[in-house]
Amino acid sequence: MGTKFDYSQAAAEADRCLLCHDAPCSKGCPANTDPGKFIRKFKLKNIKGAIRTIKENNIMGGACGILCPTSRLCEKECCSSELDRPIRIGKIQEFLVRHGKEIEFKVFDKPEALLEKVAVIGSGPAGLSCGAELAKKGYQVTVFEKMAEPGGVLRYGVPSYRFSKAMLSQELDDIKQLGVKFECNCTIKDHGEAEDLLNQGFKAVFIATGLWDAATILKEQPEGVYNSVEFLADSHTENMDILNSQVKNKKVAVIGGGSVAMDCAGLASKFQASDVYLVYRRSFCQMPAEKDELFDTLDENVHFMILNQPEEYVTNQDGRLTGIKLVRTKLSDPDDSNRRSPVQIKDSQWILDVDLVVEAIGNKAFDDSNELYPNVDVDDKNLIKASLDDCQTSNRAVFAGGDIVRGPSLVVNAVQDGKTAAIAMDSYLKTRRSSDE
Amino acid sequence: MNKNDIDLSIDFCGVNFKNPFLLSSSPVSNSAEMVARSFDAGWSGVVFKTLNSDTVPIIHPSPRMHGYDYGRKKLVGLQNVEMISDRPLKDNLADFLYLKKKYPGHVLISSIMGFSNDEWAYLAKASEDNGADMLELNFSCPHMSVEGAGHHVGKAFDLIEKFTTTVKECVSIPVIAKMTPNITDMTEPAIYAKNGGADAISAINTVSGISGIDLDAIVPTPNVFGLSSNSGTSGPVIKPIGLRFISDMAKCDELSLPLSGIGGIETWIDALEYILLGSSTIQVTTGIIHYGYDIVEDMIEGLTDFMVDKKIAKLSDLVGKALNNLQTTDQFDLKRQGCSVYDLEKCVGCGQCYTVCKDAGGFALEWDEKKRQPVLSEDKCLSCMICSFVCPVKDLITFKEMPANWKREDAIVMDESLKTKIKYQPFKNFIG
Numbered sequence: 001m002g003t004k005f006d007y008s009q010a011a012a013e014a015d016r017c018l019l020c021h022d023a024p025c026s027k028g029c030p031a032n033t034d035p036g037k038f039i040r041k042f043k044l045k046n047i048k049g050a051i052r053t054i055k056e057n058n059i060m061g062g063a064c065g066i067l068c069p070t071s072r073l074c075e076k077e078c079c080s081s082e083l084d085r086p087i088r089i090g091k092i093q094e095f096l097v098r099h100g101k102e103i104e105f106k107v108f109d110k111p112e113a114l115l116e117k118v119a120v121i122g123s124g125p126a127g128l129s130c131g132a133e134l135a136k137k138g139y140q141v142t143v144f145e146k147m148a149e150p151g152g153v154l155r156y157g158v159p160s161y162r163f164s165k166a167m168l169s170q171e172l173d174d175i176k177q178l179g180v181k182f183e184c185n186c187t188i189k190d191h192g193e194a195e196d197l198l199n200q201g202f203k204a205v206f207i208a209t210g211l212w213d214a215a216t217i218l219k220e221q222p223e224g225v226y227n228s229v230e231f232l233a234d235s236h237t238e239n240m241d242i243l244n245s246q247v248k249n250k251k252v253a254v255i256g257g258g259s260v261a262m263d264c265a266g267l268a269s270k271f272q273a274s275d276v277y278l279v280y281r282r283s284f285c286q287m288p289a290e291k292d293e294l295f296d297t298l299d300e301n302v303h304f305m306i307l308n309q310p311e312e313y314v315t316n317q318d319g320r321l322t323g324i325k326l327v328r329t330k331l332s333d334p335d336d337s338n339r340r341s342p343v344q345i346k347d348s349q350w351i352l353d354v355d356l357v358v359e360a361i362g363n364k365a366f367d368d369s370n371e372l373y374p375n376v377d378v379d380d381k382n383l384i385k386a387s388l389d390d391c392q393t394s395n396r397a398v399f400a401g402g403d404i405v406r407g408p409s410l411v412v413n414a415v416q417d418g419k420t421a422a423i424a425m426d427s428y429l430k431t432r433r434s435s436d437e
Numbered sequence: 438m439n440k441n442d443i444d445l446s447i448d449f450c451g452v453n454f455k456n457p458f459l460l461s462s463s464p465v466s467n468s469a470e471m472v473a474r475s476f477d478a479g480w481s482g483v484v485f486k487t488l489n490s491d492t493v494p495i496i497h498p499s500p501r502m503h504g505y506d507y508g509r510k511k512l513v514g515l516q517n518v519e520m521i522s523d524r525p526l527k528d529n530l531a532d533f534l535y536l537k538k539k540y541p542g543h544v545l546i547s548s549i550m551g552f553s554n555d556e557w558a559y560l561a562k563a564s565e566d567n568g569a570d571m572l573e574l575n576f577s578c579p580h581m582s583v584e585g586a587g588h589h590v591g592k593a594f595d596l597i598e599k600f601t602t603t604v605k606e607c608v609s610i611p612v613i614a615k616m617t618p619n620i621t622d623m624t625e626p627a628i629y630a631k632n633g634g635a636d637a638i639s640a641i642n643t644v645s646g647i648s649g650i651d652l653d654a655i656v657p658t659p660n661v662f663g664l665s666s667n668s669g670t671s672g673p674v675i676k677p678i679g680l681r682f683i684s685d686m687a688k689c690d691e692l693s694l695p696l697s698g699i700g701g702i703e704t705w706i707d708a709l710e711y712i713l714l715g716s717s718t719i720q721v722t723t724g725i726i727h728y729g730y731d732i733v734e735d736m737i738e739g740l741t742d743f744m745v746d747k748k749i750a751k752l753s754d755l756v757g758k759a760l761n762n763l764q765t766t767d768q769f770d771l772k773r774q775g776c777s778v779y780d781l782e783k784c785v786g787c788g789q790c791y792t793v794c795k796d797a798g799g800f801a802l803e804w805d806e807k808k809r810q811p812v813l814s815e816d817k818c819l820s821c822m823i824c825s826f827v828c829p830v831k832d833l834i835t836f837k838e839m840p841a842n843w844k845r846e847d848a849i850v851m852d853e854s855l856k857t858k859i860k861y862q863p864f865k866n867f868i869g
Binding site: 006007008015016019040041044045046048049052109 | 439509510703704705706728731732734735736738739742829830831
């Protein structure tokens with residue numbers, strides 16, 4: 001992660017860029033960002049052009065610059081790695097977008113919204129990207145958000161030390177500048193309400209509600225056990241002080257080995273827990289989190305309790321959590337798919353004393369999520385069935401993208417879904433328009 | 438105002454250019470295949486690589502260029518010993534016809550160089566007859582060793598006038614004279630060109646230089662099989678020289694011809710500087726040698742954004758706009774003085790400012806060893822600002838004006854008592 005670039009650092013880093021003829025970085029972005037081009041523009045002092053290149057392609061370019069696992073996307077194939085190290089593309093991108101605000105550069109003029117009304121449900125990266133693209137095309141876009149403020153996972157799912165609200169509000173301003181309207185605290189929750197929007201003047205709907213339920217590890221959930229969704233969301237709401245008091249000077253265990261687990265462990269550390277343990281049943285190198293996230297978490301003095309599997313929570317007489325019973329594991333021989341599984345070591349149970357546990361093994365859809373859109377087909381995990389090529393659902397006027405389609409995925413993929421959906425919705429509405437005539 | 442309101446087109450000697458950006462006569466404009474791609478990238482015109490009349494065989498030295506790097510920065514300068522076009526005249530003229538047919542809205546300028554009156558006339562006519570919109574007379578190629586050609590003409594001013602007159606007598610298209618910078622005053626040869634009938638001046642050609650020495654072979658670079666030559670330096674390092682000559686000519690009332698600026702232009706900022714000092718078109722080679730034709734996209738976009746920002750719709754309104762603010766040093770208001778300002782919140786503690794101020798400035802800095810930070814005594818600051826040039830952090834060191842009654846301390850004298858022993862009389866100016 002590290003600190004943000006200032007102008008000199010960003011310019012020096014851009015200066016290292018080799019401006020490859022067929023820039024491999026520009027082929028590595030799920031949202032078609034073209035670092036080869038925006039770095040060239042920056043290097044040739046066309047700084048506004050560089051910002052324009054980023055933002056015209058990706059309205060959430062600043063968020064992606066911060067949150068993307070760039071080391072396995074654009075930076076992965078960087079030719080500079082052959083010389084010393086890859087160009088830090090994400091950090092240059094974040095700098096450029098932030099710099100745009102500093103120099104008061106407005107990338108977009110407000111388009112005339114002469115076309116149909118369209119609705120977007122959910123204001124996370126997919127919804128925001130879709131809304132912005134549709135507004136650029138001249139649609140009247142309303143984004144419905146159930147929380148008090150827009151942003152979805154960007155506001156409530158990422159710790160603020162990792163993603164600043166300043167960047168979020170800057171990019172929301174860009175989207176508002178395009179004419180997108182937001183309805184927060186909205187109550188689209190009853191049976192069929194998402195599809196009912198089609199009877200209320202909206203000609204197409206994009207569903208991007210994300211995944212806000214948490215998978216649980218152990219059946220018994222005594223007081224003192226959080227799930228990652230609540231834990232991260234509470235850190236952004238009025239519950240933050242309560243959360244802080246529950247963590248400060250306490251022993252906290254986070255269970256899981258993915259990016260969200262790293263976020264929770266990092267957050268517990270920022271909230272001054274006396275000890276933070278990261279409990280994972282496989283080995284260090286099997287953790288699904290990004291490498292730099294793992295090392296950032298180590299830098300937060302988190303204790304990695306690898307090859308340990310939770311068996312049950314230990315409580316006091318009042319039923320409050322006092323520890324986790326863990327059983328040690330070892331790795332099996334590789335199976336047919338070359339995967340090594342954790343195998344419990346007999347009689348190796350031990351108790352880790354903790355005051356608080358955060359279960360962070362993954363987000364999922366609420367069991368009743370398709371109540372909102374009963375005519376839209378979902379799979380057995382309640383994920384909406386939609387093709388990634390056009391985000392089209394089984395209801396012709398309803399489109400969907402982001403995690404509610406893909407399952408847990410990257411912000412940049414959600415952004416791309418929003419773009420894909422906007423193109424598909426535009427072409428659907430064009431066809432409708434011409435058949436109406 | 439937005440970018441649709443911006444007009445980058447410009448009139449140059451009665452010819453309309455859709456933007457001011459042209460390829461200069463050089464390796465980057467060697468053939469129609471290359472020039473066509475440059476037009477597709479956005480360049481509005483080309484000064485084609487200087488034609489030869491097939492009378493003297495042209496063979497380029499090998500290797501023909503050498504890069505001049507500074508630290509990590511590649512190609513801050515370029516040394517080259519390339520000659521005029523080594524292609525048969527017929528090939529070049531066929532390329533002219535192709536370009537004019539395929540790109541009628543782009544401007545084709547033929548660069549020519551002769552060894553005699555007749556040859557100048559012959560090449561001028563051949564160019565005009567095959568579609569050239571303008572001519573550029575190459576009085577400045579630095580690599581011609583023959584008397585009466587290239588830069589030798591550019592330094593023999595009567596020949597400039599003579600050959601320009603010859604060309605003007607046999608063609609009706611506008612004629613630009615290209616100047617060598619390897620002289621002290623460019624307005625003088627430019628006026629000779631004007632007297633010969635030139636419609637515009639382009640400058641500068643490459644600056645005579647030596648980029649370095651191959652220390653194993655003890656041969657300067659480029660090492661052409663054991664020998665090198667004093668040859669043309671181009672690229673960012675020569676921009677200050679180019680800007681100076683352009684502004685000299687732009688300020689010369691007796692000359693008052695349109696100018697085409699050349700020399701170290703890579704970015705829209707470089708181009709704009711040439712425009713603000715009097716150029717109405719811009720020619721580029723080394724920038725393209727470094728980055729390719731695509732840089733024109735950034736020149737157009739950057740210049741357009743600047744004009745939107747400054748609410749200037751027409752490019753012609755920018756031409757020469759900085760000239761009034763360029764005067765001789767005796768015009769400065771020396772009563773106004775200032776000094777440096779340090780924003781130490783940003784300081785990383787490298788101490789380069791301290792070293793340079795001590796060894797090259799006014800010794801206005803102390804070094805706080807504990808904090809690892811400079812401590813400024815404003816009264817000693819010379820406002821040379823060299824500290825700000827070496828400081829790695831942007832805007833940490835800036836300049837501020839001091840109040841009218843502020844006085845800078847004099848540099849210390851090591852031993853005041855020695856003043857009684859010096860051999861000295863005040864200087865008396867008897868003249869006038």
